[in-house]
Amino acid sequence: MEELEYMQEGRTELEQLGEFALIDRLTDGFDTKNDTTLRGVGDDCAVLASAPGRLSLVTTQTMAEGIDFDMMYTPLKHLGYKAVATAISNICAMNGTAQQVLVSVAVSNRYSVEALEELYAGIRLCCDRYDVDLVGGDINSSRSGMVLTVTALGSVAADAVTYRNGARQHDLVCVSGDLGSAYSGLLILEREKVTFQANPEFQPDLDSFDYVLERFLKPEPRADIVAELAKRGVVPTAMIDVSDGLASELLHVCKDSHCGCEVYEERLPIDYQTTRVCSEMSKNMLPVSNALNGGGDYELLFTIGQGDYEKVKEMEGVTIIGHITEEGTGVNMVTPQGSLIKLVAQGFRD
Amino acid sequence: MEELEYMQEGRTELEQLGEFALIDRLTDGFDTKNDTTLRGVGDDCAVLASAPGRLSLVTTQTMAEGIDFDMMYTPLKHLGYKAVATAISNICAMNGTAQQVLVSVAVSNRYSVEALEELYAGIRLCCDRYDVDLVGGDINSSRSGMVLTVTALGSVAADAVTYRNGARQHDLVCVSGDLGSAYSGLLILEREKVTFQANPEFQPDLDSFDYVLERFLKPEPRADIVAELAKRGVVPTAMIDVSDGLASELLHVCKDSHCGCEVYEERLPIDYQTTRVCSEMSKNMLPVSNALNGGGDYELLFTIGQGDYEKVKEMEGVTIIGHITEEGTGVNMVTPQGSLIKLVAQGFRD
Numbered sequence: 001m002e003e004l005e006y007m008q009e010g011r012t013e014l015e016q017l018g019e020f021a022l023i024d025r026l027t028d029g030f031d032t033k034n035d036t037t038l039r040g041v042g043d044d045c046a047v048l049a050s051a052p053g054r055l056s057l058v059t060t061q062t063m064a065e066g067i068d069f070d071m072m073y074t075p076l077k078h079l080g081y082k083a084v085a086t087a088i089s090n091i092c093a094m095n096g097t098a099q100q101v102l103v104s105v106a107v108s109n110r111y112s113v114e115a116l117e118e119l120y121a122g123i124r125l126c127c128d129r130y131d132v133d134l135v136g137g138d139i140n141s142s143r144s145g146m147v148l149t150v151t152a153l154g155s156v157a158a159d160a161v162t163y164r165n166g167a168r169q170h171d172l173v174c175v176s177g178d179l180g181s182a183y184s185g186l187l188i189l190e191r192e193k194v195t196f197q198a199n200p201e202f203q204p205d206l207d208s209f210d211y212v213l214e215r216f217l218k219p220e221p222r223a224d225i226v227a228e229l230a231k232r233g234v235v236p237t238a239m240i241d242v243s244d245g246l247a248s249e250l251l252h253v254c255k256d257s258h259c260g261c262e263v264y265e266e267r268l269p270i271d272y273q274t275t276r277v278c279s280e281m282s283k284n285m286l287p288v289s290n291a292l293n294g295g296g297d298y299e300l301l302f303t304i305g306q307g308d309y310e311k312v313k314e315m316e317g318v319t320i321i322g323h324i325t326e327e328g329t330g331v332n333m334v335t336p337q338g339s340l341i342k343l344v345a346q347g348f349r350d
Numbered sequence: 351m352e353e354l355e356y357m358q359e360g361r362t363e364l365e366q367l368g369e370f371a372l373i374d375r376l377t378d379g380f381d382t383k384n385d386t387t388l389r390g391v392g393d394d395c396a397v398l399a400s401a402p403g404r405l406s407l408v409t410t411q412t413m414a415e416g417i418d419f420d421m422m423y424t425p426l427k428h429l430g431y432k433a434v435a436t437a438i439s440n441i442c443a444m445n446g447t448a449q450q451v452l453v454s455v456a457v458s459n460r461y462s463v464e465a466l467e468e469l470y471a472g473i474r475l476c477c478d479r480y481d482v483d484l485v486g487g488d489i490n491s492s493r494s495g496m497v498l499t500v501t502a503l504g505s506v507a508a509d510a511v512t513y514r515n516g517a518r519q520h521d522l523v524c525v526s527g528d529l530g531s532a533y534s535g536l537l538i539l540e541r542e543k544v545t546f547q548a549n550p551e552f553q554p555d556l557d558s559f560d561y562v563l564e565r566f567l568k569p570e571p572r573a574d575i576v577a578e579l580a581k582r583g584v585v586p587t588a589m590i591d592v593s594d595g596l597a598s599e600l601l602h603v604c605k606d607s608h609c610g611c612e613v614y615e616e617r618l619p620i621d622y623q624t625t626r627v628c629s630e631m632s633k634n635m636l637p638v639s640n641a642l643n644g645g646g647d648y649e650l651l652f653t654i655g656q657g658d659y660e661k662v663k664e665m666e667g668v669t670i671i672g673h674i675t676e677e678g679t680g681v682n683m684v685t686p687q688g689s690l691i692k693l694v695a696q697g698f699r700d
Contacts, residue, residue: 011462019489022463026470030477030484034449036505037483046450046485048503051401059486060410060501062454066493099384100396104412106497112361113372120376127380133387134380135396136409139372141364142497143416147456149499151410153398155386 065145080122087152096156167257183294185216236302260329263322415495430472437502446506517607533644535566610679613672
């Protein structure tokens with residue numbers, strides 16, 4: 001009944017490891033016992049054998065109040081939408097189609113039934129938008145705040161499933177949409193929050209930031225890109241969704257694929273509103289930095305064989321930003337002046 | 351940026367609805383869009399079409415520190431084991447076999463890496479014990495405490511899947527193991543905690559309560575019962591696991607099956623240690639009350655057609671406790687004196 005020893009001494013702080021290193025350490029040595037388990041920990045989804053020629057995809061992820069969202073500027077309807085959208089995004093990142101979600105909520109009595117109804121209105125909106133069924137979950141009490149966990153299930157043809165580890169030298173690196181806008185939206189909300197806390201009479205000026213705010217508060221999974229790739233007969237060689245920022249995702253793909261890459265700074269798709277937010281915030285804030293490290297865009301980063309170049313180059317909303325290089329060359333950004341900037345992993349961010 | 355309206359007025363407290371009524375209210379009107387979705391919210395698992403003749407099962411559930419577990423007397427290794435065990439129990443309750451789990455952890459920096467390693471040691475132990483693969487999950491920060499969500503996936507033959515709604519008049523009501531022991535274990539731990547808080551020099555006396563403590567801290571899903579039923583060629587007509595107490599589970603089965611039932615007080619399987627804990631605690635504490643309302647036993651409650659009586663009556667660890675009656679007769683316990691006690695739903699407990 002005494003306080004447990006590992007709480008006291010010989011302790012390693014969570015911050016000392018990154019999230020991914022921590023997961024590696026905790027799941028090291030778990031072996032696979034079921035032949036339906038084709039891929040476990042380590043990609044956007046687990047991959048399970050389903051009917052012949054089909055694979056099942058499953059992913060689960062948690063969002064915690066005060067860490068992953070701030071109730072001060074996150075309407076619950078948006079939160080419900082985003083939680084489902086980001087889970088669906090993981091299914092898209094395997095080149096699959098989401099079909100079901102389960103939602104678990106742990107919530108303190110600070111929240112009312114009406115608040116949860118708002119949350120579920122957002123969940124429903126996203127389910128309807130992406131033809132996904134809510135099939136389960138539970139609601140628990142918590143001591144403080146809200147923790148939301150969404151599990152998504154999906155399906156993909158066995159010959160279309162796309163892992164992180166399939167990129168090969170000379171493949172082209174592509175990304176959907178634009179990068180850095182979600183983080184720019186967060187910066188605006190954080191700024192207005194500080195102003196509001198200093199003076200509660202203050203009315204926030206958010207009108208001219210619609211796009212970046214929506215990108216942050218209500219991201220959309222790129223199911224349309226998955227469908228368009230299928231329509232054009234393109235199976236990417238590797239794919240991941242951009243949840244932690246382009247740099248982090250490139251590092252994942254290159255590490256798992258045993259390769260390097262070069263992406264061109266001037267090719268990174270950055271919306272003009274992202275640029276505007278940066279210039280408003282500080283002379284030293286570079287839009288490219290938001291694109292590389294901001295995260296939360298939920299765009300798809302994927303690689304294709306050179307033979308698919310013609311099929312992809314005209315795709316609306318897709319930009320070819322670079323190419324895969326051989327192992328050991330690192331993950332690099334080429335500046336407009338032609339010099340290489342080595343991209344490195346960020347610290348523990350969640 | 352002002353505090354959101356639904357936090358303030360016209361609010362309905364979560365306590366005003368039970369958990370199940372709350373889920374009904376929040377998920378009302380969600381329609382099903384995918385033909386692979388056979389059963390959504392409302393049973394122990396969602397049921398999805400898989401290969402011909404096979405169904406996939408999926409369930410997710412959350413445990414929150416300070417609500418579902420108390421770190422003062424819950425070793426993290428036990429917690430990890432229990433979280434996986436209770437998720438597997440939901441798969442068993444559909445007459446299925448668990449194959450994969452995903453674990454999401456939200457945790458404050460009060461916890462060290464070593465603490466999470468203890469948690470995962472318990473997760474691994476349970477995965478090994480039940481031949482289940484850990485295939486995913488994530489680790490997030492939280493502002494305070496720990497919230498643990500486990501998703502379990504499993505499989506069942508299409509002609510063996512067992513819902514809550516299949517009980518028919520004259521079916522026999524059966525339960526595995528014994529009831530009320532887990533709650534008795536909790537009572538002992540709560541008693542020792544109070545004593546310890548009053549006098550930290552105090553050494554707890556837990557030695558003679560091994561069985562009830564293990565029942566509470568490290569419950570086992572009854573995969574053995576599922577296997578034994580299959581071996582004997584018995585498909586239950588309805589099944590549910592006993593997580594909230596026998597009374598609550600009987601009410602679920604009877605409501606969903608549109609029937610009533612009678613169970614016999616003297617047939618309820620109660621371990622002598624449960625009886626001993628009750629007599630130590632208070633003269634007024636009845637073991638049958640722990641069995642009916644205690645919860646946490648994770649035994650299987652199921653109904654069988656009368657034709658299967660011979661196959662089940664000799665099964666080790668299964669007790670026939672009553673029978674199903676027609677709709678409208680209520681859920682009743684027959685006392686040794688032959689009078690009927692109507693069983694009613696407990697309030698919001700999580």
